[in-house]
Amino acid sequence: MTTQQERRSGRRASAARTDAGLPGWVYLPALIGGIFIVLPLVAMVARVNWGQFWILVTSESSVAALWLSLKTATASTLLCVMLGTPMALVLARSRFPGLRLARSLVLLPLVLPPVVGGIALIYTFGRQGLLGGTLEVLGIRIAFTTAAVVIAQTFVALPFLVLSLEGSLRTAGRRYEAVAATLGANPTTVLRRVTLPLVLPGLTSGAVLAFARALGEFGATLTFAGSLQGVTRTLPLEIYLQRETDADAAVALSLVLVVVAVLIVLVTRRRGSEGVV
Amino acid sequence: MSRDRLFSSARLSVAATAALGLLLTGCGSSGSGSGTTTAGSTSASSGSSSASTSGSSTASSSTAAESSTLTVFAAASLKATFTELGETFEDQHPGTTVTFNFAGSSDLVTQITAGAPADVFASADVNNMTKATDADVVAGEPVDFASNTLTIVTQPGNPKGITGFADLTKSDLQVVVCAPQVPCGSATEKVEQNTGVTLAPVSEESSVTDVLNKVETGQADAGLVYVTDASGAGDKVSAVAFPESTAVVNVYPIAALTDASQPELAREFIELITGPDGQQVLEGAGFQPAP
Numbered sequence: 001m002t003t004q005q006e007r008r009s010g011r012r013a014s015a016a017r018t019d020a021g022l023p024g025w026v027y028l029p030a031l032i033g034g035i036f037i038v039l040p041l042v043a044m045v046a047r048v049n050w051g052q053f054w055i056l057v058t059s060e061s062s063v064a065a066l067w068l069s070l071k072t073a074t075a076s077t078l079l080c081v082m083l084g085t086p087m088a089l090v091l092a093r094s095r096f097p098g099l100r101l102a103r104s105l106v107l108l109p110l111v112l113p114p115v116v117g118g119i120a121l122i123y124t125f126g127r128q129g130l131l132g133g134t135l136e137v138l139g140i141r142i143a144f145t146t147a148a149v150v151i152a153q154t155f156v157a158l159p160f161l162v163l164s165l166e167g168s169l170r171t172a173g174r175r176y177e178a179v180a181a182t183l184g185a186n187p188t189t190v191l192r193r194v195t196l197p198l199v200l201p202g203l204t205s206g207a208v209l210a211f212a213r214a215l216g217e218f219g220a221t222l223t224f225a226g227s228l229q230g231v232t233r234t235l236p237l238e239i240y241l242q243r244e245t246d247a248d249a250a251v252a253l254s255l256v257l258v259v260v261a262v263l264i265v266l267v268t269r270r271r272g273s274e275g276v277v
Numbered sequence: 278m279s280r281d282r283l284f285s286s287a288r289l290s291v292a293a294t295a296a297l298g299l300l301l302t303g304c305g306s307s308g309s310g311s312g313t314t315t316a317g318s319t320s321a322s323s324g325s326s327s328a329s330t331s332g333s334s335t336a337s338s339s340t341a342a343e344s345s346t347l348t349v350f351a352a353a354s355l356k357a358t359f360t361e362l363g364e365t366f367e368d369q370h371p372g373t374t375v376t377f378n379f380a381g382s383s384d385l386v387t388q389i390t391a392g393a394p395a396d397v398f399a400s401a402d403v404n405n406m407t408k409a410t411d412a413d414v415v416a417g418e419p420v421d422f423a424s425n426t427l428t429i430v431t432q433p434g435n436p437k438g439i440t441g442f443a444d445l446t447k448s449d450l451q452v453v454v455c456a457p458q459v460p461c462g463s464a465t466e467k468v469e470q471n472t473g474v475t476l477a478p479v480s481e482e483s484s485v486t487d488v489l490n491k492v493e494t495g496q497a498d499a500g501l502v503y504v505t506d507a508s509g510a511g512d513k514v515s516a517v518a519f520p521e522s523t524a525v526v527n528v529y530p531i532a533a534l535t536d537a538s539q540p541e542l543a544r545e546f547i548e549l550i551t552g553p554d555g556q557q558v559l560e561g562a563g564f565q566p567a568p
Contacts, residue, residue: 122494122496123494126494126495126496127495127496128494128495143451143479143496143497144451144453144479144480144496144497222482222483222487223487223490225480226453226479226480226481226482226491226496227456227480227481227482227483227487228478228479228480228481229481232480233481237483240483241456241458241459241483242458243383243387244381244383244456244458244459244483245383245458247387
């Protein structure tokens with residue numbers, strides 16, 4: 001409890017110091033940048049047909065798309081945490097030849113256009129792909145299923161979690177771990193009782209980023225998973241399709257997606273600041 | 278003290294990561310919408326080519342009679358034929374450059390009504406041309422210049438032995454079609470109504486290219502695409518024609534636009550497309566004449 005308060009007051013003090021040292025001209029480009037981000041959102045909100053809004057966003061296809069998006073993004077975020085946490089630990093704490101190459105490869109989905117990721121996934125998990133034959137023998141079909149959506153989302157979201165957590169692990173340092181080890185804690189205890197609590201903010205923000213990225217995933221899903229209501233047509237795909245015939249519906253659904261994303265960021269931020277940070 | 282620094286730098290790195298991530302997501306998702314990408318990149322290239330054209334015109338204004346750029350917004354399915362005909366047009370009109378923006382017809386209508394500079398619009402269906410005429414961006418009457426019908430495509434050699442439309446309902450087949458919201462999907466829906474055969478597709482794609490791609494990559498056993506898409510894909514797919522397709526004809530209209538900077542060239546380009554040269558190229562790609 002006391003450490004929490006100490007940290008919080010420390011944070012305030014450091015923020016105050018930054019304010020004092022900031023040159024005044026920085027505020028102008030910062031303001032322009034802020035407007036650049038906010039203005040398109042305002043323009044979109046201004047285009048919403050409020051009279052029809054509720055009918056548009058509660059249509060059967062919209063609700064199916066929103067529900068599918070939330071389900072798949074949650075599933076892929078869990079997968080990202082389960083796979084990404086060990087990956088970040090290995091990248092931040094171990095030494096082996098090819099570590100830098102491994103890190104570059106892990107971050108590859110970040111720089112790949114999602115449609116390229118989708119093509120790569122087709123040739124991996126697709127019916128004629130690298131693993132497709134084996135999966136077919138096992139009776140597992142991935143193409144055109146919700147599992148394909150989760151795979152696509154996990155593929156593009158994983159680097160966000162790894163990058164975020166690895167950064168936290170590096171800045172947290174190893175001193176507390178070393179102390180715990182000298183006091184007789186075994187590696188698993190150190191990981192569970194020292195390392196992970198220490199980097200929990202990084203893990204949380206990484207998970208939020210991964211969830212947001214999964215929620216917005218479009219290109220890889222469209223290429224790899226297809227588009228069918230309730231099965232593979234997530235909210236971004238539904239928006240893209242609605243745009244063809246009903247611009248009002250597309251705008252209304254876009255707003256829903258923005259609101260969901262903002263809510264997630266707000267909720268996790270608040271929880272983060274009340275908790276560990 | 279050092280702990281404060283430690284935590285603030287941790288936050289900083291997380292924030293930087295977040296910023297980087299959002300930046301890259303932005304780049305990625307703009308590249309993922311195939312329609313938008315085509316539009317963006319083509320309009321960018323049209324911008325640069327018009328810049329270079331104007332540059333060369335000032336440099337060689339004493340020798341060349343005139344130098345001008347005709348901008349044509351055309352449906353994605355016209356890419357091969359219109360690119361070829363654009364070169365023909367440039368040969369017939371020395372000093373003229375034809376730049377294209379190929380995308381989904383509804384994307385093009387949106388861009389044109391939003392003020393994108395274009396001289397000619399060629400739509401893949403009457404519906405989207407009507408949207409353009411309703412928005413008062415079309416000069417004069419649109420002219421129908423080609424038509425297209427649906428065909429079944431399968432993996433090369435038709436391994437599942439599909440012979441007709443009704444075969445697509447077989448339970449062991451993975452069939453992919455266009456969503457009813459896009460022209461190829463509404464044509465598919467009409468064939469279903471005409472034949473009384475209801476398909477259970479595993480995916481309803483938002484463009485005909487996506488349907489073709491799912492069959493080409495072996496994800497799907499069969500799909501419904503336009504005859505021209507099937508012939509454009511060569512031996513990567515096998516086409517299975519079905520008699521019921523002839524009842525559902527998708528008509529392609531073309532029109533000059535009210536804001537055209539080159540109205541005379543626009544008229545001549547439309548004449549080329551509707552004339553014998555244009556019709557021959559279109560027929561070669563599998564298009565049928567306008568009804």
